[in-house]
Amino acid sequence: MARKLWINATESFGLHKSLENPPWHYFVSLGFGHVVPNDDFMDGALTLGEYELVDPSLSRTPLPMPVAEVDTVSGKDGVTIEAGDLAARKISFDEKAEVGTHQVTASTKEEFFALWEEDGQVCTANKPLSEVKDKNVLTSVKYQAFAKTFLKHKEWTEPKELGHALELIPLTDLSDVHVGDWVTFSVKFMGKPFSCTQETMEFLLASSNTFGGEAGGELEGFFLSAYIVNGRARIKMPTAGQWLINVFSRQDVTPDNELKELSDSCNRVYFGSSVTFNVKA
DSSP states (O other), X not given: OOSEEEEEEEEEOTTOSOTTSOOXXXXXXXXXXXXXXXXXXXXXXXXXXXXXXXXXXXXXXXXXXXXXXOEEEEOSTTOEEEEOOOOOEEEEOOTTSOSEEEEEEEEEXXXXXXXXXXXXXXXXXXXXXXXXXXXXXXXXXXXXXXXXXXXXXXXXXXXXXXXXXXXXXXXXXXXXXXXXXXXXXXXXXXTEEOXXXXXXXXEEEEXXXXXXSXXXXXXXXXXXXXXXXXXXXXXXOOSSEEEEEEEEEEEEOOTTSTTGGGTTTOSEEEEEEEEEEEEEO
């Protein structure tokens, strides 16, 4: 899955006389594709399973799901206009809201993909292994994406784990990151520290349209990366603006590993996890 899922969040200070006070509200939306803050509509490429606001005590409030349909209008001289839903939602806090870090989280439903050979032809379908096991299966995979962003109400508290299969947990106050600061993340796979190996070499990746590369629309596609060692990775932030952090994992399903319950559905699993935050000058 080359395209990514993330969540954009902006603070509104519009009604405040002073930036000393917390914002009246946050504005959040879904991002999908390659280029932050917005690249494309999901439009069936992925099916959202959950979209929630999670408070510091882990109480969950479902957010209205986006409408999947995209309406296309043909413009003049080859111009195409599309109308779709980025799941833009306004989240407000008052004095009754729990103090601390609230999490906006989204996850996709399980997506299965099978590739098999039949009558000399290679065939593909979005089906689990159990539905094509009578064929000459070449590969069968599952993909699932997770995304988070963080909303501070009055003060930053360390966000709690949400139980995602592949999860990023910031160990740095993301509400007050400046250029030159180190940002550290805990990375967990199935609840355990996730680390790079000689076979897989997992990285934490950081990209921003303020830094260039793929996220800036340039062909070179460069980004920052850091090894994940003993379940942790850190990045030194070089520019102010919005940053997207990604971790990806490719795991084979075996009869004796954490994914063994998927043995009837696929033989390989791909997970993606993202966090977005803003860096100050």
